[in-house]
Amino acid sequence: MAAPNALAPDPFLTDEYFENPAAVLARVRDEDPVHLLPGFNAWIITRWDDVRRLFTDPNVTNDRRAYEHYSAPPEGSVARWIAENSPFAAPPDQHARMRRLVSAALTPRAVKRMESQVRAVVEEFARPLRDRDGVVDLYDEFTEPIPNTVIGRITGVPPKGDDELHWRQLGRDAVRGISPFLSAEERKRSEDSMAELCEYVRALAGERRKQPQEDLVSDLVLTHDENDQMSTDEIVLMVAGLVAAGTETTTIGGTHGLRTLLAHPDQMELLRGDGRLMPNAVDEILRFDFGSLGLPRYAIRDFELCGKTIRKGQILLLSFLGAHRDPAVFPDPDRFDIRRDTRDLAIFGHGPHYCLGVNLARTELACMFDAALSFLPPGAHVVEEQVRWERFAIFSRLASLPTALAR
Numbered sequence: 001m002a003a004p005n006a007l008a009p010d011p012f013l014t015d016e017y018f019e020n021p022a023a024v025l026a027r028v029r030d031e032d033p034v035h036l037l038p039g040f041n042a043w044i045i046t047r048w049d050d051v052r053r054l055f056t057d058p059n060v061t062n063d064r065r066a067y068e069h070y071s072a073p074p075e076g077s078v079a080r081w082i083a084e085n086s087p088f089a090a091p092p093d094q095h096a097r098m099r100r101l102v103s104a105a106l107t108p109r110a111v112k113r114m115e116s117q118v119r120a121v122v123e124e125f126a127r128p129l130r131d132r133d134g135v136v137d138l139y140d141e142f143t144e145p146i147p148n149t150v151i152g153r154i155t156g157v158p159p160k161g162d163d164e165l166h167w168r169q170l171g172r173d174a175v176r177g178i179s180p181f182l183s184a185e186e187r188k189r190s191e192d193s194m195a196e197l198c199e200y201v202r203a204l205a206g207e208r209r210k211q212p213q214e215d216l217v218s219d220l221v222l223t224h225d226e227n228d229q230m231s232t233d234e235i236v237l238m239v240a241g242l243v244a245a246g247t248e249t250t251t252i253g254g255t256h257g258l259r260t261l262l263a264h265p266d267q268m269e270l271l272r273g274d275g276r277l278m279p280n281a282v283d284e285i286l287r288f289d290f291g292s293l294g295l296p297r298y299a300i301r302d303f304e305l306c307g308k309t310i311r312k313g314q315i316l317l318l319s320f321l322g323a324h325r326d327p328a329v330f331p332d333p334d335r336f337d338i339r340r341d342t343r344d345l346a347i348f349g350h351g352p353h354y355c356l357g358v359n360l361a362r363t364e365l366a367c368m369f370d371a372a373l374s375f376l377p378p379g380a381h382v383v384e385e386q387v388r389w390e391r392f393a394i395f396s397r398l399a400s401l402p403t404a405l406a407r
């Protein structure tokens with residue numbers, strides 16, 4: 001039997017948790033670092049050491065089909081096809097092969113092209129904001145649309161047309177399907193969108209096989225590695241994976257990051273004064289606040305962790321905020337300091353599944369924050385009373401960023 005919880009009433013089920021998650025996580029980390037959440041049958045992992053170990057622990061998997069409450073999408077649906085064939089949840093040898101092929105496609109020339117696409121997209125969304133005043137929702141107008149547009153451009157969706165607008169809508173709806181807490185109607189819309197997005201990429205791959213261009217789908221079509229090559233199905237699964245992994249994540253980093261910067265005007269001024277601080281600032285921003293999200297792992301056998309018995313099929317949620325505010329690794333962890341040592345950042349994972357888009361994510365965020373410094377006047381601030389939060393189970397993230405651009 002799992003040991004009973006040391007903490008009652010459960011701290012994650014209190015209002016205090018949503019008001020100040022870092023404080024509650026600090027208490028749980030001290031008193032019950034591997035914590036069973038009643039009602040959800042989920043383990044919350046809050047110490048940096050344990051989070052780091054579980055990224056690569058052979059007792060757990062990232063394949064959600066190992067979850068005791070997994071409910072498979074309907075047979076014949078695209079969601080089912082993705083769940084059963086995703087290269088990111090494939091056995092280690094297939095997974096490693098896919099990563100090798102993608103790395104081979106990321107030539108210095110391709111990376112340079114992507115960086116200039118990122119800069120162009122960020123500038124397109126930043127330009128109109130330089131003339132605005134009053135309250136502007138920087139989530140709607142800046143941090144939400146950019147990552148989807150970037151992935152579309154990189155993939156090969158023609159810029160600035162109807163295709164791009166449609167792609168953005170499809171990406172947004174498709175990614176919502178990742179949440180397990182959706183109405184039947186939302187789930188259907190998400191699955192239909194993912195199906196349409198996959199069809200779009202399939203057609204694009206067909207065109208690029210005949211006539212390659214300067215984009216990721218052409219690179220993937222052309223990439224050979226030791227006589228190995230990606231099939232069209234694999235390319236579709238790859239791009240679907242990039243949309244799923246690389247859009248909401250970057251939006252959360254950008255939205256929470258702007259809020260953090262606006263709440264620390266001294267650090268913002270420091271950054272404004274010395275652009276060389278940007279790479280470290282991006283990592284510190286991600287450490288300090290990425291919402292209160294956790295990365296899931298599923299136990300594939302019974303095992304012991306810090307004196308608790310984890311049962312096969314149970315879910316473990318690796319808390320980024322818990323790990324990033326662990327004083328054993330980050331001294332004075334509640335202080336936001338863009339010059340601190342951020343080498344032990346956990347936000348991009350660790351081991352064989354380490355984020356494939358880490359460079360793109362850092363570039364995107366650096367460009368976003370750099371552009372924001374150009375349109376945020378001194379005195380700009382988030383109108384906290386108007387902020388909307390999205391909550392699911394014990395997680396929360398910003399769903400708007402109303403910002404007063406006082407000029």
Ligand code: HEM
Binds near residue numbers: 062347353
């Ligand atoms: C701030 C933004 C981002 C964060 C915080 C983030 C975080 C992560 C984390 C924690 C993992 C490991 C998942 C695991 O171990 O189960 C991961 C994997 C991955 N990320 Fe990112 N990511 C970000 C942006 C991106 C972007 C922009 C892309 C690409 C366009 C991307 C593509 C991927 C892919 C494909 C994987 C799966 C790798 C694998 O399983 O081998 N990510 N990311």
